[in-house]
Amino acid sequence: xxxxxxxxxxxxxxxxxxFSLLLCAQTTEQKSAGGGLSQDEVLRxxxxxxxxxxxxxxxxxxxxxxxxxxxxxxxxxxxxSRPTLKSSAENVVKKIEGVExxxxxxEVLPLSPNDDRIRAAVYxxxxxxxxxxxxxxxxxxxxxxxxxTRRTMGITNDPPTGYHAIHIxxxxxxxxxxxxxxxxxxxxxxxxxxxxxxGVFRVDNDLYIANSGKKE
Numbered sequence: 246x247x248x249x250x251x252x253x254x255x256x257x258x259x260x261x262x263x264f265s266l267l268l269c270a271q272t273t274e275q276k277s278a279g280g281g282l283s284q285d286e287v288l289r290x291x292x293x294x295x296x297x298x299x300x301x302x303x304x305x306x307x308x309x310x311x312x313x314x315x316x317x318x319x320x321x322x323x324x325x326s327r328p329t330l331k332s333s334a335e336n337v338v339k340k341i342e343g344v345e346x347x348x349x350x351x352e353v354l355p356l357s358p359n360d361d362r363i364r365a366a367v368y369x370x371x372x373x374x375x376x377x378x379x380x381x382x383x384x385x386x387x388x389x390x391x392x393x394t395r396r397t398m399g400i401t402n403d404p405p406t407g408y409h410a411i412h413i414x415x416x417x418x419x420x421x422x423x424x425x426x427x428x429x430x431x432x433x434x435x436x437x438x439x440x441x442x443x444g445v446f447r448v449d450n451d452l453y454i455a456n457s458g459k460k461e
Contacts, residue, residue, distance in 0.1 A: 282343065287314055290343050294319055297337040303330040306381075306409040307364050307401060309423045310334060310351060317345040324414050326364075326401050328353045360415045361399035363444055367413050367420055368405065370438040377435060380426065382407035411435055411452065418446040425453045 282290070291314060298310050298321075308330060310323040319338050325331045331351040338347050354360070372381050383405055414421040420439050426432050436450040 282317065286343060290314060290319070290341060293341045294338055294344075297341065298334050301330065301333055301337065303327060303333055305404040305406070306368065306412055307354075307404055307414065309412050309414055309421075312338075317343060318348055319344050319346075320348045320350060322350045322352075324352050324354055324416070326354050326404070326415075354414070354416050356401075357417070358399065359418065359444065361401045363418065363420065363442065364413060364415050365400040366442045367415070367439050367445070368400070370442055371411055371413070371435055372405075372409070374434060374438055376431060377411070377438070380410035380424075380431075381405075383409075413439070418444060419449070420445050420447070421449040421451055423451045425455050427455050429454055 291312075294312055294314075298304060298312070304310065305326075307326040308324060310321060310325065310330075312322065313320040319341075321334055321338065325334070331349060331353055334351060335347050335349045338344060371377050372383065410424050410426060412423045414423060420442075422435055422439060426435065432450060432452045432454065435452065436448055439445060439448045
């Protein structure tokens with residue numbers, strides 16, 4: 246059976262740089278591939294999935310969720326820094342009209358004090374950088390997002406709020422940068438800031454360059 250797979254960059258970056266759906270695979274048999282759904286119905290469901298996940302209170306800078314649609318099934322994938330985000334994403338998608346089942350393949354990242362420390366340090370280096378500050382609504386640098394909860398329970402349990410164009414995914418000391426930036430120079434700066442963070446083993450730069458659709 247043909248699959249219409251829809252990947253949303255907008256969900257990753259949670260900002261106004263580019264709210265668009267990337268149609269990764271499309272055939273002339275869209276109606277039959279969509280389990281009786283028309284192309285307009287599939288796009289309606291995709292936009293609603295994007296909206297519901299993107300506005301989840303738990304979804305933030307340390308998470309990356311994307312999805313595909315196969316018939317009337319929504320396939321969720323990506324990484325979540327907290328187990329509750331995985332279940333919350335599934336629950337809101339199940340309620341969307343036209344969705345019959347949800348295949349939840351979201352990976353819950355390890356609960357690690359070291360990874361939590363790395364998240365905080367990489368966040369401070371990237372969003373504290375003068376060039377990269379425009380990629381978040383949290384103006385004023387790292388000092389403003391420190392809180393008592395973060396000092397006692399870690400940044401994963403109390404992540405910075407607001408939109409962030411660059412998402413920071415940390416797993417066992419390895420960092421992956423995801424999202425969209427304006428140009429290759431900003432992408433290189435973000436990668437350099439992450440690489441210079443003590444305790445980081447490896448950095449994968451999966452940032453897209455706006456209007457080019459390419460990763461650096």
